Amino acid sequence: DTAVSQTPKYLVTQMGNDKSIKCEQNLGHDTMYWYKQDSKKFLKIMFSYNNKELIINETVPNRFSPKSPDKAHLNLHINSLELGDSAVYFCASSLLTGGHARETQYFGPGTRLLVL
Amino acid sequence: DAKTTQPPSMDCAEGRAANLPCNHSTISGNEYVYWYRQIHSQGPQYIIHGLKNNETNEMASLIITEDRKSSTLILPHATLRDTAVYYCIVRRPEANFGNEKLTFGTGTRLTIIP
Numbered sequence: 001d002t003a004v005s006q007t008p009k010y011l012v013t014q015m016g017n018d019k020s021i022k023c024e025q026n027l028g029h030d031t032m033y034w035y036k037q038d039s040k041k042f043l044k045i046m047f048s049y050n051n052k053e054l055i056i057n058e059t060v061p062n063r064f065s066p067k068s069p070d071k072a073h074l075n076l077h078i079n080s081l082e083l084g085d086s087a088v089y090f091c092a093s094s095l096l097t098g099g100h101a102r103e104t105q106y107f108g109p110g111t112r113l114l115v116l
Numbered sequence: 117d118a119k120t121t122q123p124p125s126m127d128c129a130e131g132r133a134a135n136l137p138c139n140h141s142t143i144s145g146n147e148y149v150y151w152y153r154q155i156h157s158q159g160p161q162y163i164i165h166g167l168k169n170n171e172t173n174e175m176a177s178l179i180i181t182e183d184r185k186s187s188t189l190i191l192p193h194a195t196l197r198d199t200a201v202y203y204c205i206v207r208r209p210e211a212n213f214g215n216e217k218l219t220f221g222t223g224t225r226l227t228i229i230p
Contacts, residue, residue, distance in 0.1 A: 004159070033217070041201070043160065045217040056217055090159050104150075105218060107159030 003027050004108035006091050012114045013081055021076045021111045023091030031055075032074035033092040033105065034066060043090070049074055050096065081115045088112050120204045125225040134191040136224050138204030141185040147208045149180060151189045152218070153200040160203065160220070163189065199228045 004025045013019055025032065033056070034046040048056035049068040063079045078085060091108040121139040128134040140149065150165040164171055164178045166187070171178045177190040191198055203223040 035218075042222070043154075043220040045219070048217060058217075092159070104162040104165065105160075106162065110157075110159050 004091055004093055004106050006089075006108040006111050008111060009109065010112050010114075012116065014116055015081055015083060017081050018077070018079045019081060019113075020078070021089055021091075021113070023074045023076070023108055025072055025091075025093040025106070025108075027093060027095070027106060029093035029095045029106075030071050031094045031096050032068065032071075033094075034074065034076050035090040035092060035107075037088040037090060037110070039087070047074075047076075078113075083115050086113055086115045120206055120221055122202070122204050122221065122224045124222065125227070127227050127229055128191075128194045129229050130196060131193055134194040134198065134226060134228070136189040136191075136202050136204075136226060137186065138189070139186045140204070140206045143184050143206050144208065147206045149178065149184075149187050150205040150207055150218070151176070151178065152203045152205065152220075154203070154223070155197075155200040160218075163202075194226075194228045196228050196230065199226060201225050 007022045011019060031048060031050045033048045035043055036046050037043045045056060045058055046060050047066045051071060052068045065077045066074060068074045088110045090110045092105040094105045148165050148167050151163040152160045153163055154160045164173055164176050166178045166180050168180060168184060178187060180187045201223040203220050205218055
Protein backbone atom coordinates (compact mmCIF):
# COMPACT_ATOMS: atom_id res chain seq x y z
CA ASP A 1 0.00 0.00 0.00
CA THR A 2 1.33 3.40 -0.97
CA ALA A 3 1.95 5.61 2.06
CA VAL A 4 2.15 9.01 0.34
CA SER A 5 0.72 9.17 -3.15
CA GLN A 6 0.63 11.98 -5.68
CA THR A 7 -1.33 12.50 -8.87
CA PRO A 8 -0.52 12.97 -11.60
CA LYS A 9 2.98 11.54 -11.88
CA TYR A 10 3.69 13.58 -15.01
CA LEU A 11 2.10 16.86 -16.07
CA VAL A 12 2.88 18.62 -19.32
CA THR A 13 1.06 21.86 -19.95
CA GLN A 14 1.22 25.21 -21.70
CA MET A 15 2.29 28.51 -20.18
CA GLY A 16 -0.61 30.42 -18.71
CA ASN A 17 -2.67 27.37 -17.83
CA ASP A 18 -3.95 26.53 -14.34
CA LYS A 19 -3.23 23.07 -12.96
CA SER A 20 -3.55 21.11 -9.72
CA ILE A 21 -1.47 18.40 -8.13
CA LYS A 22 -3.02 16.13 -5.51
CA CYS A 23 -1.43 14.43 -2.55
CA GLU A 24 -2.86 11.85 -0.18
CA GLN A 25 -1.32 10.02 2.76
CA ASN A 26 -2.72 6.97 4.52
CA LEU A 27 -0.30 7.03 7.45
CA GLY A 28 -2.58 8.85 9.86
CA HIS A 29 -0.17 11.80 9.91
CA ASP A 30 -1.27 15.29 10.90
CA THR A 31 1.23 17.38 8.97
CA MET A 32 1.81 17.59 5.24
CA TYR A 33 4.33 19.46 3.11
CA TRP A 34 5.06 20.53 -0.44
CA TYR A 35 8.66 20.65 -1.67
CA LYS A 36 9.99 21.74 -5.05
CA GLN A 37 13.06 20.22 -6.72
CA ASP A 38 14.38 22.31 -9.58
CA SER A 39 16.50 21.32 -12.58
CA LYS A 40 19.67 21.66 -10.51
CA LYS A 41 18.23 19.14 -8.05
CA PHE A 42 17.92 21.60 -5.16
CA LEU A 43 15.05 20.51 -2.94
CA LYS A 44 13.24 23.33 -1.09
CA ILE A 45 10.22 23.53 1.18
CA MET A 46 7.25 25.47 -0.13
CA PHE A 47 4.40 24.92 2.33
CA SER A 48 3.41 22.90 5.34
CA TYR A 49 0.03 22.25 6.91
CA ASN A 50 -0.69 20.93 10.38
CA ASN A 51 -4.24 19.74 11.00
CA LYS A 52 -5.40 21.63 7.91
CA GLU A 53 -3.79 24.87 9.09
CA LEU A 54 -1.09 26.58 7.01
CA ILE A 55 2.13 26.74 9.04
CA ILE A 56 5.01 27.25 6.62
CA ASN A 57 4.68 29.50 3.61
CA GLU A 58 8.11 30.09 2.17
CA THR A 59 8.75 32.79 -0.42
CA VAL A 60 6.51 31.31 -3.05
CA PRO A 61 4.57 33.32 -5.65
CA ASN A 62 0.91 33.64 -4.75
CA ARG A 63 0.10 31.83 -8.00
CA PHE A 64 0.71 28.74 -5.87
CA SER A 65 -2.16 28.00 -3.53
CA PRO A 66 -2.17 24.93 -1.31
CA LYS A 67 -5.45 23.50 -0.05
CA SER A 68 -5.93 20.94 2.67
CA PRO A 69 -9.50 19.61 2.72
CA ASP A 70 -8.61 17.19 5.53
CA LYS A 71 -5.54 15.92 7.34
CA ALA A 72 -4.97 13.17 4.76
CA HIS A 73 -4.92 15.43 1.72
CA LEU A 74 -2.87 18.42 0.59
CA ASN A 75 -3.39 19.71 -2.91
CA LEU A 76 -1.37 22.29 -4.80
CA HIS A 77 -3.05 24.55 -7.30
CA ILE A 78 -0.91 26.64 -9.62
CA ASN A 79 -2.37 29.55 -11.60
CA SER A 80 -0.92 31.10 -14.74
CA LEU A 81 1.88 28.59 -15.10
CA GLU A 82 5.28 29.91 -16.12
CA LEU A 83 8.29 28.21 -17.69
CA GLY A 84 10.18 28.51 -14.40
CA ASP A 85 7.57 26.41 -12.64
CA SER A 86 8.91 23.35 -14.42
CA ALA A 87 10.24 21.12 -11.65
CA VAL A 88 9.50 18.01 -9.65
CA TYR A 89 7.06 18.65 -6.81
CA PHE A 90 7.18 16.35 -3.80
CA CYS A 91 4.57 15.96 -1.14
CA ALA A 92 5.57 14.71 2.30
CA SER A 93 3.87 13.97 5.60
CA SER A 94 4.82 13.49 9.23
CA LEU A 95 3.24 12.95 12.62
CA LEU A 96 4.08 15.63 15.14
CA THR A 97 3.28 14.22 18.53
CA GLY A 98 4.60 16.81 20.91
CA GLY A 99 6.04 18.87 18.04
CA HIS A 100 9.36 17.09 18.38
CA ALA A 101 12.05 17.09 15.72
CA ARG A 102 12.35 13.35 15.97
CA GLU A 103 9.34 12.91 13.73
CA THR A 104 10.48 11.93 10.27
CA GLN A 105 8.96 12.97 7.00
CA TYR A 106 7.75 10.47 4.42
CA PHE A 107 7.85 11.60 0.80
CA GLY A 108 5.66 10.83 -2.15
CA PRO A 109 7.03 9.76 -5.56
CA GLY A 110 6.88 13.27 -7.01
CA THR A 111 5.01 15.01 -9.81
CA ARG A 112 7.11 16.01 -12.79
CA LEU A 113 5.73 19.26 -14.15
CA LEU A 114 6.86 20.54 -17.52
CA VAL A 115 5.60 23.91 -18.70
CA LEU A 116 5.99 24.57 -22.42
CA ASP B 117 19.37 25.22 11.39
CA ALA B 118 23.12 24.53 11.22
CA LYS B 119 24.78 24.23 7.85
CA THR B 120 26.26 20.91 6.74
CA THR B 121 29.15 20.08 4.41
CA GLN B 122 29.38 16.83 2.47
CA PRO B 123 31.67 15.60 -0.30
CA PRO B 124 29.91 15.92 -3.66
CA SER B 125 30.51 12.32 -4.70
CA MET B 126 31.86 8.97 -3.54
CA ASP B 127 32.26 5.47 -4.94
CA CYS B 128 32.04 2.23 -3.01
CA ALA B 129 32.46 -1.37 -4.11
CA GLU B 130 29.42 -3.59 -3.85
CA GLY B 131 29.42 -5.60 -0.64
CA ARG B 132 31.75 -3.22 1.17
CA ALA B 133 30.82 -0.72 3.83
CA ALA B 134 30.02 2.75 2.55
CA ASN B 135 31.08 5.52 4.94
CA LEU B 136 29.58 8.92 4.18
CA PRO B 137 30.96 11.86 6.16
CA CYS B 138 29.19 15.06 7.13
CA ASN B 139 30.57 18.15 8.85
CA HIS B 140 28.24 20.29 10.97
CA SER B 141 30.65 22.36 13.03
CA THR B 142 28.03 24.98 13.96
CA ILE B 143 25.53 22.49 15.34
CA SER B 144 23.84 23.58 18.55
CA GLY B 145 23.01 21.46 21.57
CA ASN B 146 19.41 20.68 20.71
CA GLU B 147 19.85 20.02 16.99
CA TYR B 148 19.46 16.53 15.60
CA VAL B 149 21.41 15.02 12.71
CA TYR B 150 19.21 13.43 10.05
CA TRP B 151 20.11 11.43 6.98
CA TYR B 152 17.88 11.05 3.95
CA ARG B 153 18.63 9.65 0.54
CA GLN B 154 17.12 10.13 -2.89
CA ILE B 155 17.34 7.33 -5.37
CA HIS B 156 17.07 8.49 -8.96
CA SER B 157 13.58 9.72 -9.88
CA GLN B 158 12.15 8.90 -6.45
CA GLY B 159 11.17 10.96 -3.41
CA PRO B 160 13.64 11.39 -0.54
CA GLN B 161 13.71 8.47 1.89
CA TYR B 162 14.43 8.73 5.60
CA ILE B 163 17.40 6.65 6.74
CA ILE B 164 18.32 7.47 10.32
CA HIS B 165 18.73 10.30 12.82
CA GLY B 166 20.49 10.95 16.12
CA LEU B 167 21.26 13.58 18.73
CA LYS B 168 24.51 12.59 20.42
CA ASN B 169 24.61 8.82 20.74
CA ASN B 170 25.45 6.46 17.91
CA GLU B 171 22.38 4.95 16.32
CA THR B 172 21.71 1.83 14.28
CA ASN B 173 18.68 0.58 12.43
CA GLU B 174 17.97 -1.94 9.70
CA MET B 175 19.29 0.39 7.02
CA ALA B 176 22.38 2.02 8.45
CA SER B 177 24.45 3.17 11.40
CA LEU B 178 25.07 6.76 12.41
CA ILE B 179 28.25 7.68 14.24
CA ILE B 180 28.31 11.15 15.79
CA THR B 181 31.60 12.48 17.17
CA GLU B 182 31.77 13.39 20.81
CA ASP B 183 31.89 17.13 20.05
CA ARG B 184 28.99 16.62 17.59
CA LYS B 185 30.74 18.65 14.92
CA SER B 186 30.70 15.79 12.43
CA SER B 187 29.01 12.48 11.75
CA THR B 188 29.34 9.45 9.50
CA LEU B 189 26.59 7.42 7.93
CA ILE B 190 27.58 3.79 7.46
CA LEU B 191 25.87 1.42 5.05
CA PRO B 192 27.40 -1.88 6.24
CA HIS B 193 27.09 -3.96 3.06
CA ALA B 194 26.40 -1.68 0.13
CA THR B 195 24.33 -2.98 -2.77
CA LEU B 196 23.69 -1.52 -6.19
CA ARG B 197 20.31 -0.32 -4.93
CA ASP B 198 22.11 1.97 -2.49
CA THR B 199 23.27 4.17 -5.37
CA ALA B 200 21.65 7.52 -4.55
CA VAL B 201 22.22 11.06 -3.34
CA TYR B 202 22.61 11.11 0.45
CA TYR B 203 21.65 14.21 2.39
CA CYS B 204 22.87 15.08 5.86
CA ILE B 205 20.49 17.55 7.54
CA VAL B 206 20.77 19.23 10.91
CA ARG B 207 17.49 20.24 12.43
CA ARG B 208 16.28 21.61 15.74
CA PRO B 209 12.95 20.91 17.43
CA GLU B 210 10.35 23.49 16.55
CA ALA B 211 7.96 24.97 19.05
CA ASN B 212 5.16 25.22 16.53
CA PHE B 213 3.59 22.16 15.03
CA GLY B 214 4.17 21.98 11.31
CA ASN B 215 7.26 24.17 11.27
CA GLU B 216 9.40 21.11 10.75
CA LYS B 217 10.89 21.92 7.38
CA LEU B 218 13.86 19.97 6.08
CA THR B 219 16.59 22.09 4.52
CA PHE B 220 18.36 19.98 1.92
CA GLY B 221 21.89 20.78 0.75
CA THR B 222 23.56 19.32 -2.30
CA GLY B 223 24.30 15.96 -0.66
CA THR B 224 26.77 13.24 -1.63
CA ARG B 225 26.19 11.24 -4.77
CA LEU B 226 27.12 7.68 -3.78
CA THR B 227 27.78 5.24 -6.60
CA ILE B 228 28.04 1.55 -5.79
CA ILE B 229 30.42 -0.18 -8.18
CA PRO B 230 29.70 -3.82 -9.12
